[in-house]
Amino acid sequence: MDVPVAATALRQRNLLGIADLSPGEIVLVLDTAEAMKEVGRRAIKKVPTLRGRTVVNLFFEPSTRTRTSFEIAEKRLSADTLNVAIGTSSVVKGETLVDTAMNIEAMSPSMIVLRHASSGACHLLARICKAAIINAGDGMHEHPTQALLDAFTIRERKGRIGGLKVAIVGDLLHSRVLRSNLLLLTKLGAEVWVCGPATLIPPGLDRLGVRVTTRVDEAVEGADVVMMLRIQLERMEGGYFPSLREYFTTFGMTDARLGRAKPDVIIMHPGPINRGVEIASEVADGPYSVILDQVSNGVAVRMAVLYLLAGGADDETVA
Amino acid sequence: MKRLLKGGRVVDPASGVDGRFDVLIDGDRIAQVGRDLPVSLAEGGDVLELGARLVVCPGFIDMHVHLREPGQEHKETVATGVLSAVAGGFTAVACMPNTKPVNDNAGVTQLILQKAREANLARVYPIGAVSRGQKGAELADIAELREAGCVAVTDDGLPIATAILARRALEYTSMFGMPVIEHCEDQSLKGDGVAHEGPVAASLGLRGIPGVAEAITAGRDILLAEMTGGQVHIAHMSAWTTLEAVRQGKGRGVRVTAEVCPHHFTLTDDLLAAPIPYDTNAKMNPPLREERDRQAMIDGIVDGSVDVIATDHAPHHYDEKNVEFDRAPFGIVGLETAVPICLDRLVRAGLIRLPRLVELLSVNPARILKVPGGTLAPGSVADITVLAPDLPVTIDRDTLRSKSKNTPYHGWTFTGGVAATLVAGRVVFSSPEAGWPTRRA
Numbered sequence: 001m002d003v004p005v006a007a008t009a010l011r012q013r014n015l016l017g018i019a020d021l022s023p024g025e026i027v028l029v030l031d032t033a034e035a036m037k038e039v040g041r042r043a044i045k046k047v048p049t050l051r052g053r054t055v056v057n058l059f060f061e062p063s064t065r066t067r068t069s070f071e072i073a074e075k076r077l078s079a080d081t082l083n084v085a086i087g088t089s090s091v092v093k094g095e096t097l098v099d100t101a102m103n104i105e106a107m108s109p110s111m112i113v114l115r116h117a118s119s120g121a122c123h124l125l126a127r128i129c130k131a132a133i134i135n136a137g138d139g140m141h142e143h144p145t146q147a148l149l150d151a152f153t154i155r156e157r158k159g160r161i162g163g164l165k166v167a168i169v170g171d172l173l174h175s176r177v178l179r180s181n182l183l184l185l186t187k188l189g190a191e192v193w194v195c196g197p198a199t200l201i202p203p204g205l206d207r208l209g210v211r212v213t214t215r216v217d218e219a220v221e222g223a224d225v226v227m228m229l230r231i232q233l234e235r236m237e238g239g240y241f242p243s244l245r246e247y248f249t250t251f252g253m254t255d256a257r258l259g260r261a262k263p264d265v266i267i268m269h270p271g272p273i274n275r276g277v278e279i280a281s282e283v284a285d286g287p288y289s290v291i292l293d294q295v296s297n298g299v300a301v302r303m304a305v306l307y308l309l310a311g312g313a314d315d316e317t318v319a
Numbered sequence: 320m321k322r323l324l325k326g327g328r329v330v331d332p333a334s335g336v337d338g339r340f341d342v343l344i345d346g347d348r349i350a351q352v353g354r355d356l357p358v359s360l361a362e363g364g365d366v367l368e369l370g371a372r373l374v375v376c377p378g379f380i381d382m383h384v385h386l387r388e389p390g391q392e393h394k395e396t397v398a399t400g401v402l403s404a405v406a407g408g409f410t411a412v413a414c415m416p417n418t419k420p421v422n423d424n425a426g427v428t429q430l431i432l433q434k435a436r437e438a439n440l441a442r443v444y445p446i447g448a449v450s451r452g453q454k455g456a457e458l459a460d461i462a463e464l465r466e467a468g469c470v471a472v473t474d475d476g477l478p479i480a481t482a483i484l485a486r487r488a489l490e491y492t493s494m495f496g497m498p499v500i501e502h503c504e505d506q507s508l509k510g511d512g513v514a515h516e517g518p519v520a521a522s523l524g525l526r527g528i529p530g531v532a533e534a535i536t537a538g539r540d541i542l543l544a545e546m547t548g549g550q551v552h553i554a555h556m557s558a559w560t561t562l563e564a565v566r567q568g569k570g571r572g573v574r575v576t577a578e579v580c581p582h583h584f585t586l587t588d589d590l591l592a593a594p595i596p597y598d599t600n601a602k603m604n605p606p607l608r609e610e611r612d613r614q615a616m617i618d619g620i621v622d623g624s625v626d627v628i629a630t631d632h633a634p635h636h637y638d639e640k641n642v643e644f645d646r647a648p649f650g651i652v653g654l655e656t657a658v659p660i661c662l663d664r665l666v667r668a669g670l671i672r673l674p675r676l677v678e679l680l681s682v683n684p685a686r687i688l689k690v691p692g693g694t695l696a697p698g699s700v701a702d703i704t705v706l707a708p709d710l711p712v713t714i715d716r717d718t719l720r721s722k723s724k725n726t727p728y729h730g731w732t733f734t735g736g737v738a739a740t741l742v743a744g745r746v747v748f749s750s751p752e753a754g755w756p757t758r759r760a
Contacts, residue, residue: 120597141524204518
């Protein structure tokens with residue numbers, strides 16, 4: 001399959017989801033992230049690109065990895081950053097999301113990075129804010145920068161995305177990482193297989209351009225990439241599967257199962273991992289694992305997103 | 320006082336009338352329907368020359384509305400609700416008991432009726448709760464509710480909690496000839512769902528409510544109605560599987576009727592994705608479903624399996640809807656959009672003819688609830704809806720009479736509207752731009 005030609009700019013002022021990006025725009029982000037990764041290798045890991053811009057990280061859900069990654073990316077681009085966490089905000093006093101956003105908006109930030117438990121929360125903010133909205137995970141909907149950093153990591157290891165067999169295994173029902181990844185990977189021409197217990201497969205998933213199976217061996221067979229999704233421990237209490245032990249014996253990724261994949265398979269996980277639930281330690285820490293590369297690349301990819309969205313904004317200090 | 324409506328097309332399927340007739344009203348009753356009635360019959364009263372384009376029908380009855388009073392007057396009151404009703408062409412509404420407090424006793428019923436008398440526009444028929452507090456444990460005082468003026472019982476907003484309670488309700492109401500109206504929804508299957516379970520919910524990351532959650536409860540209650548001889552009415556049917564259950568029940572002679580809302584035969588869950596992603600005005604319960612379901616609702620309307628079109632008018636304040644999708648309340652307003660939608664999408668589209676629409680909006684609701692109206696036969700109440708089928712209507716939320724503006728149809732244009740609404744012989748709404756005569760002939 002032909003590799004899409006990189007676009008020259010992002011058409012949208014927000015990053016609400018992979019659904020809004022063309023293949024060319026995705027390639028543009030990945031190419032830009034290559035340059036940003038180089039910044040991270042310097043002794044002085046800082047460029048003046050976003051100097052004078054304020055970026056608000058508005059996190060309504062606990063997050064270590066994503067929030068830290070965004071904050072480092074913002075600081076490397078010299079933005080003024082502010083973290084608003086739910087515990088310290090007015091939300092605990094009963095303020096609505098719209099009111100919280102309008103108050104932040106009144107202080108004229110350039111961008112708002114939003115993490116929220118409700119699907120569509122970023123769309124709601126985008127309708128009322130002049131600041132660019134970056135989706136850092138909305139409910140069960142999308143987590144676009146995660147999919148972009150996953151794609152970056154795959155491309156870095158495999159040289160391409162088109163034509164690869166990618167198996168995604170785990171909780172397909174509740175995962176925003178899955179939704180963003182299947183959109184991105186299918187847009188770039190990968191063959192995407194998704195696998196999980198039948199209770200965690202949303203009806204209609206098979207109509208989104210992916211192969212759906214409940215047999216993990218079939219998903220992993222000949223795969224170039226195996227991506228594990230986190231099993232949230234509270235799902236067991238929801239009755240989706242009988243026990244963590246049974247989940248691991250049926251769907252957990254072990255060296256034996258991984259043996260069905262291509263010899264140069266890479267194994268990925270968005271984190272945080274549950275050792276011995278969805279993934280065996282021998283796999284997570286083994287030679288095929290690129291889990292920590294994903295984390296490193298997250299900073300470069302988020303720098304690229306911030307940079308490109310700033311370039312599309314209408315104030316004066318374009319990089 | 321006498322009033323003569325001259326020259327319109329009269330559609331009164333209960334009397335087998337469809338043609339150009341004059342209607343003479345005497346006081347609050349229909350006195351006579353006939354060709355070229357002499358003006359002298361209305362001596363001392365009004366003579367209104369309607370013209371051939373207007374259609375005179377027995378008054379439309381919306382048997383599923385939420386008037387929110389008592390307790391949630393920021394959303395709607397009885398007064399604003401009936402104003403919305405008559406502007407939408409409805410001469411009567413039946414209001415659901417999920418007020419605060421719940422209409423599970425004569426005191427609340429009497430309050431609603433008192434407010435309706437004060438507003439003095441559409442007739443209001445309260446519907447009582449099946450269970451005390453709508454808690455699903457024990458029957459409410461249904462005989463007392465009936466005595467106070469309730470015409471049916473329901474736990475709408477929720478299904479009747481258990482099969483045994485549904486059985487008792489069907490048995491108990493059969494003593495009074497009252498229908499049990501059921502909000503069909505298996506609560507365990509619904510869970511914390513907010514949208515129809517299908518590809519759209521899967522891609523938007525919204526928790527799903529499967530269509531069979533509705534059909535399972537409908538099936539349960541149809542079987543119980545068959546066993547007990549009770550009368551069950553399936554509210555706001557939305558899933559093709561529910562329609563199948565209703566058809567099977569009717570085929571076996573069960574006393575089951577069913578209603579469909581305009582949004583369920585015009586919209587699908589695609590509206591959740593575009594043009595406004597996660598639009599909370601596209602969130603209602605039951606949810607907008609798939610094309611297969613939408614088409615099934617049309618089929619049921621056309622083939623007679625559906626008895627009633629009702630709006631499930633569910634006003635909510637702007638602030639309550641201006642939140643994250645999963646936090647927004649379910650429901651849309653419907654009283655002022657139903658007639659344009661039905662005239663355009665059903666009659667003008669050639670799916671049904673006007674007499675069938677009158678059955679769905681007037682004859683059958685009157686029959687099911689056993690309330691006056693549903694016909695223009697001499698001696699019946701002079702509740703009349705006058706339609707202007709050629710009138711272009713653009714829905715504008717800012718001009719709705721309802722206190723709430725939560726409609727997904729804002730900006731939509733339909734052909735067909737309301738020219739006038741008469742309750743007990745009195746003109747309670749009229750629209751000169753729709754062709755209602757401004758001066759007496």
